Amino acid sequence: DAEITQSPRHKITETGRQVTLACHQTWNHNNMFWYRQDLGHGLRLIHYSYGVHDTNKGEVSDGYSVSRSNTEDLPLTLESAASSQTSVYFCASSRAGTYNEQFFGPGTRLTVL
Amino acid sequence: KQEVTQIPAALSVPEGENLVLNCSFTDSAIYNLQWFRQDPGKGLTSLLLIQSSQREQTSGRLNASLDKSSGRSTLYIAASQPGDSATYLCAVSISGGSNYKLTFGKGTLLTVNP
Numbered sequence: 001d002a003e004i005t006q007s008p009r010h011k012i013t014e015t016g017r018q019v020t021l022a023c024h025q026t027w028n029h030n031n032m033f034w035y036r037q038d039l040g041h042g043l044r045l046i047h048y049s050y051g052v053h054d055t056n057k058g059e060v061s062d063g064y065s066v067s068r069s070n071t072e073d074l075p076l077t078l079e080s081a082a083s084s085q086t087s088v089y090f091c092a093s094s095r096a097g098t099y100n101e102q103f104f105g106p107g108t109r110l111t112v113l
Numbered sequence: 114k115q116e117v118t119q120i121p122a123a124l125s126v127p128e129g130e131n132l133v134l135n136c137s138f139t140d141s142a143i144y145n146l147q148w149f150r151q152d153p154g155k156g157l158t159s160l161l162l163i164q165s166s167q168r169e170q171t172s173g174r175l176n177a178s179l180d181k182s183s184g185r186s187t188l189y190i191a192a193s194q195p196g197d198s199a200t201y202l203c204a205v206s207i208s209g210g211s212n213y214k215l216t217f218g219k220g221t222l223l224t225v226n227p
Contacts, residue, residue: 031213042219050213090156100145100206100213104157
């Protein structure tokens, strides 16, 4: 079955380290998204991509970057992790032209000490 | 800027009750509205998607309605069960060049008591 996976599922890191969170989908969806979920803020969009080599900033993109070298993967990089980036991160994807029904991965819980 | 509000923030009901969850949004020029379910420690599961031209969608015991002019959607759950206990999230995307970006409400935490 097609699916969307994230790795690692849990990560603890230290302030200042570079961290990369992986997202892989097997639906062949053009659109991919990264969100963070925090108590009191709900889900907020970090970055998104509408296809290979396309990336766009979302609502809370400072301190994060993404790159899209193929259809299946959209890794999220924290260049220099900060305690404010402790959160649960969700990746999602949708197929272009289908009214954008988004499907979500299981999430990565990141703790920055 | 689109803002999405969900009321109530939490709801507790006895098993078997019919219930309604509410979602409101400030910009009526939406592309679609999507309802999700989130179990503790899990990802989001898509329940229903309503296109901007539609008034409602149904899936099993769930029925979602959309009133664009008033900026409101409701999720109706019939004959609730303990397994329905979860957080329910509403999200909208706006028309135009950014119609794939979702703006989320903060959710309604539903508890169905046996």
